[in-house]
Every structure is written in C-alpha cells, then in structure tokens.
Amino acid sequence: MKNVNLLILDDKEENIISLSALLADVQHINIIRSTDPNEALKICWKNDIAIALVDVQMPDINGFEFVSLLKSNPKTNHIMAIMVTAISKEDRYLLKGLESGAIDYLYKPLNPEITVAKVTSFVNQIHIQEEIKQKNIALEESKKQLTLAKEEAEEARKSKESFLANMSHEIRTPINGIIGIIHMLRNSQLNPEQQDWIHRLDIASNSLLLIINDILDISKIDSGMMKVENESFSIRQKLEDIRNIFKVKATDKQLDFEMDIDPRLPNYVKSDPLRIQQIINNFISNSLKFTESGKITLKAEVLAQSNTESTVRMTVTDTGIGVKPDAIDKIFLAFEQADDGITKKFGGTGLGLAIVKRLADLLNGTVEASSVYGEGSAFSFQATFEHAQDFPREEKMDKKVFSKLDKFENLRILIAEDNDLNSFMLAHMLESWGCKVDNVKNGRLAVEKVNNSEYDLIMMDTHMPIMSGFEAIKEIKKSENPQKSFIPIITISASVLEHEQAAAYEAGADSVIGKPFDPLDLHQKISKLISKKRVQP
Template identity: 45%
Template sequence: MSKINLLIVDDKQENIIALEALLNRNDINIITTTSPNDALRICWEKEIAIALVDVQMPEMNGFELVEILKNNSRTQDILVIFVTAISTEPKYAIKGLTAGAVDYLYKPLDPYITSAKVDSFIQLVKTQIEIKTKNLQLEKIQADLIKAKEEAEQGKRAKENFMANMSHEIRTPINGIIGLVHLLKRGALSEEQNEIVNLLDVSSTSLLGVINDILDLSKIEAGKYSINFAETDIKDLATKAANLLNIKAIEKNIALKLLIDERVPQFIMADSLRLNQIFMNLLSNAVKFTNEGEVVFKVEILEEKINNAFLKFSIIDTGIGISQENIETIFHSFEQVENVHTRVYGGTGLGLSIVKKLAELKGGELDVKSELGKGSTFSFSKWYNVIEKEEKIKVNKASEQLAPLNGLKVLVAEDNSINVFLIVKILNDWKVQTTVVTNGAAALEALEKENFDLVLMDTYMPVMNGLEAIKKIRNGHIPGKEKTPIISFSAGVLDHDKENAKEVGADDIIGKPFKIDVLHEKISALTKR
C-alpha cells in the first residue's frame, strides 16, 4: 500500500516542526503549511487522508477551514483532528465535532496520546482504502459477471436459433425423401426396385435418427427437455422395443431374449417416449456390439411399497465389452472407445450420452458393468407409481383406408419443391383441391382473392415467414379471414418453435417428417369433416 498523505495546518512553524518530529514514520507522507488558504489548495490537489488543524489561526480559524472542506465532495472524507490550546470545556469540543472533526488533541501535546490517536486513525484510513479497493474489485467482478452472463445468454439464444434453423433446413429435405419413399412403396415395383426403395427407407430413417440425437442432446443441455408422465403399459413398451431390435439381431444371427418378472406391474406412471428412447438406444448398442451369443433385456422388480415399485431394466450382452478405464468415456458426447474393435462400428457417439442425461432427468440411475471381450450390462432403475387396474384387452385392427375429403379447398404455403409435390399428392389422393404458394406474402395475396377451408403454412419461408403471415391473418390484415383454420408446418423440434406458432395464432402444429394419418386427423378435426 502506498504512503498516506497527512496534512499539518498551524500558523506557527515551531508547532509544525514539533508535530513532524513526533509523527515521523515510514507509512505516512507529511505535508505542512502555515496558511489555511494554502491548506485548501493542498487538500484539493492532493489526496489528503488525515489533517491535523490548529483551531486559532489569523486568516481563517480551524472551524471555518473544516466547514469548507466538509462542504466539498472532493474533500469531505478527510479525517480532521483539531489541535488546540484553548479551553477543554465541552462546548468547544462539541463545536469542533459538529464542524466535522473526528477528534481533539490538546496543547501541550502528550507524545504518547498524540502518537496513539494518529496511529489509530492511520489504521482506520488503511482499512477504508482497503475496503474501497475491494469494492472496486467487486464492482469489476460484478460487471464482468454481468457481461459474461449476457454473452452466455446471447450465445444460448444464438445456439437455439441455429438449432431451430438447422433442424428445419435438414429435416425438411429428409421429410421429402421419407414421403417420396412412402409414395413409391404404394406403387407396383419390381423385386430389385423394392429392395432399392427399402434401402432408401432405412438410410433416410437412420439419417433422421442421427439428426434427432443431435437435437435431443442440444435440447437437454439447453434445459428445454421436458419429462411428461402418463399412464404407461410397461410390459407392452418393453415388448415392442425388443421386437423392433429383434429384426437386427436375427440379421446378425444372435438371440435377443426378453425376460419380464411376473411381479412387474402392467401399468405405471412414466414418460413412455423417453423410456422408449432409453430402451432403444441401449438395445441398439447391445445388438451392434455383439457378434455372437445373445442380448438379454430383463425387466424386474427390486422392491415394492404401497402403489410404488422400484423397477430395474437391464440390457445384458455377450459383445466386445469395455475396459474399466474407458467406461466413463462412453458417456461423453461425440466420444467413443478408441480401439481396433469399435472403430468399425461407426455411429455418432451420442446414444449413451443421451441415455445418461435422460436417466438423470427422469430421476433414475444408469449403471454399467463390463469386461473387455466378455460383454456388458447396462441397467436403469427408478421408483414408479403403480396404477392398479385390470389389464386392457388389446385388439389389433387393420388400418382403415383414410376417408376422402371431397371438395375441401386447402392453401399450401411451402417453399420446398419436394415437400410441395409430396403434400399435394397426398391431398389430391384425398380429393382435396390445392393452391400452392412459396412464401407468406403470396399466401396473404391468395387468401385475399379466394376462400379456403384451411391453410397449411410452413414456418420458415423467404420474403415473409409463416409466423409473420399467420400473425397478419389473425390481426385482420384480410378482413373476414381472421378465423381461417391454420396448421403450421415446422421441421423445428425445439419447444419454443411450437410455442411461437401457437402464440401467433396457429390452430395446430405438425412436425416434419409427419405421419400421413396424423395430417388427415388434424385437417378433419379443424374442418369438421
């Protein structure tokens, strides 16, 4: 810490010399003057911390000098000690303290008392300086934290916007590919053509799965992933997951066994979508990394309480296994165990990262045990609320052909030519009359000229996007058309994409890629067909 400036103001030089000798020390810088006016200049120009001021002086007495100092914001914090030879009566002390002094020294000066008092005030000044320094540091840290928080929030918003745009830009063409494959499958194909179309179907679905993994991970990290509990047939959910992966197991000539403890309840409260994601990821990995032997999917009950069950789901394989030092690595995003066995299997390295995060979000626990060359066991356990009811009898009905929507007039606002072809083909099959535009502004023009029973509006389009167009329609931009039913098409999967569409006035939202029966159901509901 630098030296503290101490000012001595006394009209007699001998008093100044005596005080200087008494107060001479390394941590203070003594400045002296015999003139009160000169003292004001010094206090203004230099950072004076403590001032020893004589009360009786010819030009200006000490009380007047201190009053001027205390009325100036630049000098008001100086600690003033009066040095006086006048009476020690209380009225003089009160007058000095009222003027702004902090203490009195009486002449003749006692060297010990003088030194002790000045020393205590020097310590006080040092503490004040330290507090000011700390406050400045804290203010800087606070400013840096606020700036970092703003940058982080800006980065988060930029990331979310990027994810929404990327989701739309990538999922839109994939939607087109999957839709076209669906249309091709309905036609008469040779055996070779059918094989090509099936490969195209598998490839496009696989690509969609990779994109969904990336988007899911981004949503989890952004805190946008919600868990929704509902009545779930857990036995049926596990059976369907095992049946789906059994196809791949048969292709690899390995067995996939499902073992469900008979004590496991039929119905529980769970997020079936997220639970299915965990099952599918773990089963898919087990089948992928097992070349001989078997994969066992085990569902068991470990503990029971009133209306509660502690369930454990285990996927056990006889695959390549994982070494102990690599077990933690497998849960890192975009990372895989680097060895000669696993490089050939490919993948994004996202599956297990998502499973772990989903397990934690659901309030469960993911455990892994593995031995290199002998296999792995991944297990997930959690308490679930049990729903006591008779098992529902399921009747599998053949899917009925979707009913035509004769005479329905639909405006399609979509800028992707493949999606336009796909949507128009589907709607025409339902006997729907379609008008196609490629942006929101053109949709407004078309709606102004004609009456439509419904509008299918893509979210992201050039010139004017779908959200702007919906908002204008709902705000009466085209009189009489404010209540036209609108379904918003979006390839975005972030929650705020759906919220934004609902906020501007969309009656319903359908994602890309979409299921044809879902589109039919939504159109039928909104047009009361």
C-alpha cells in the first residue's frame, strides 16, 4: 500500500516534535514538517501532500488563512486539512475553521488515542479514494478497450460482409455464364453423347453453386444476417416435393426411397418452408452421398399435439457407411466431418450439417444424429409448429426450355454488363425471345446509350467499372425526359446479400434478379414490367 505524505505545520518546533512522535506508529505515512506557513505552501505545491495538520495560532498567516490558501489553489485543494488548536472550543471557532476548508479539529492538549485514530481514519480514507480512483481509471481503460474491440468487431464484420459480397459476385458471375451456356446448348441439336456431357456439366456447375451457397449461408448466419420467414404452407406438400426431387436421384443410385408420414400431421403450419426444406434436403443429400446400397427413409411423426400447435420430428434414415461413435458429436460443427478420409473420398465442405444446426436454432428447433458404424445413420429435426389455415396456392411455373417461351413483340433492350460471357449468354437468350439487344460494358456507356436511343427495358449489372449499375440507374431515373426516366430497369446482381439487393431498389431499380438466374424467372419479370409500362397513362 502506498505511503501518504502528511504535513505538520506549527510555528513551535517542540509541538512538531511531540506530534511527530505521537504519529510515529501510524502506518503508511511520510511526515513532512514546517514551522513557516509560506514555506509550507511551497511544500504543498511541489509535493503530493494528502493530509495537513495545521496549527491555528501562527504569526503572519494563521491556520484559517493557510487552509483558505490551500483550498483556493487547484494544485492543493484536494489536501485534507485538520486544525490543531488550543483556543476555545466555541462553535464560532469551529465554524470558522470549517468555512476555511478544514474537515476536522484536534484540540490541545492532544489525546493520543483520538489523534492516532483520526489520522489513521483519514489515511484509510485516502487509500480507499486512491483505490476507487485506480479502479475508475481501470474501468475507463476497460471501457476504451471494449469500445475499441466493438469497433474492431464491427470493422471485421463489415470487411467480412464486403468480402462475401465480392466473393459472391466474382464466383456467381462466371457460374451464371456457365449455366447460361448450358441452357443455350440444351436448345441446340445434340447427339446423345453431347447431351450426357451437358448433363455432367450441369451437375458440376450446380455442385459449385452449392459450395458457394454453403459458405455464404454459414457466414450470414454467424453474422446475424440470416432471416427466417414465418408463412403458412402445406408441410405435407413440402415433404412430397422433397421426395419427388430425391426419388429420381435415389433411383439413379439404385436405392429405394421411402416416405412415412404420420396421419396426425397437420395439413398447414406456420414456419419458414425454405429453411425447413434446406434442412431436410441436407439430410437426404448426405444419405445419398454415403449410401451405396439399401434404402433411404424420410419419416415425419407427431410427438405432441394440441388444437393450435404440433411438435413434429422429421427423420432421414439410411443404410449407409454410418459414423464412428467418437465422431458423432462433431458432425454438426463447421468444417468438420466424421474423419479426414471422408473428405478425400466423398468431397464436400463439411458445412452442410453446421448450417442445419444453425437453421434449426433460428427455427427454435433441435437436430439430433445417431448412427451404427457400418450399418447406417439417422438424422432428425424437431420443432413445434403453429397450425395454420389453408392458403391460396401459387401456380407452378412450367419449366420449359427458354427458347420455347413466348416471344416479345418489338421489344428493344439495353444490356449493361462488363462480363463478356454473361453479356453474350443474356443477349442470345433475349434474342431467342424476339428482342432487339444492344450491349455496353459500363454504367457511363449505358447512360449515354439511353440518352441517344429508345429502349423498352434495361438489364443493368450492379458491379461495373467507370460507373456502377447503381450510379447509372440514378442518372437515368433523374432524367427530365419521362420517356427515359420511366424505362423499366432490372438489375443483375451476383450478390445474395439483402442490403445490396435493397440498395438496387433504393437507387431506382424496378426489379432485381440474381446470378445465376432461371430463364423462366427472367421471362416472367420482363413480362410483368412491360405489361405494367404499357398500362401507364
């Protein structure tokens, strides 16, 4: 514990000696002596004096005046002044001392016990104040560190978000071109061998797209950017759709695919159908990957039910290679698989089940896994669903090849896209729908083209050199010519981040389509925008 500097001021040396002797046993003090008030003031200015025992009756400057001088100076106003006096104990003298700034009195002749007790008490008080001061300093430093850590975390989040946006754009853009070329080749005359090549290329491109989606999904969930929707849907129909998707794939591997649905399963529930399908799809995809013979079963059972809600467990069981007992606990961790050999043999990022675990948490559900190594595994998702009423069904889109979709009449479209492959693919697709197409490679050229030509629709990439798609949209939309400012604009974005898609609408876009896109989706968006434009006054 740090020693406290204590000043004794008395014009009589013998009084200083006796008081110093009296305080000799008080711990944690350094005694500094003075018989001259002016010298004592200098000592207080130059030294860290904490307590001053001041005699009241002194020539030139009395004790009241000395304490007043201490309290009037910012460098010394913290000093605890204690008056030492032999004069009357009348209230007027006590008040005078307190008014000057003193905090206590000691009366001569001094009582040793009282004197030591008071000085010790003030020394302890100073130590407590110093401890509080140090803790406040530490607390402020801790607050600064927390603020800095928060700022660094926010900066890291923004950097991660920016990286994800860039990675999404850089990877999805070429994938979009590849998938577009696949669509084009399917519309051409191919022999059976070439059709097989296209089929294999389609599988490879979709596998690459799944990998990038996994990476983006895990990042979005971890950063709190993943949102779940709560809507009414048919859980029975959702399971039927999933079975129809995977039954073909199971048949290709010569596997049986069975479904066991509890008759008590409610017809309609409220939840996020996309995320539920993502969970079940992942379970079944894993089973397909690790099962060479036998069967895969999708089972839905009601564990508890009331008039308003049902607790449902959906389980996918397989007869695959199974998981070793010591590895079962880590399969829901990101970048983990049952053993290193699985990655080498079967591939995969090790993110699928980690995403499933996080999605289940977002849906207030749980996931479980059990396995007998060499015999098979079972993966289940359990959640409580609120019952819902019937809802209007959307008409299913007819999955035609894009060249057989309805043609547009006298439609002139401007494509602003800096990627040659995507520009070529998109122009070919639009021309197959009877459109006349112009191409530019940046936003500045797009603005110039719009100013000098007439267009019915603009397809605008968001990330381009010289002038971005967002900037170009704003330039076009603020045109004083209503024929220019009201041209429908569809942005083509390779980002799946919500804020970037929202930014497109804020800039003035009329619709957004992501890369890679479904030709039928694009056709429907164009039809909707053109119909809307034609009915405008």
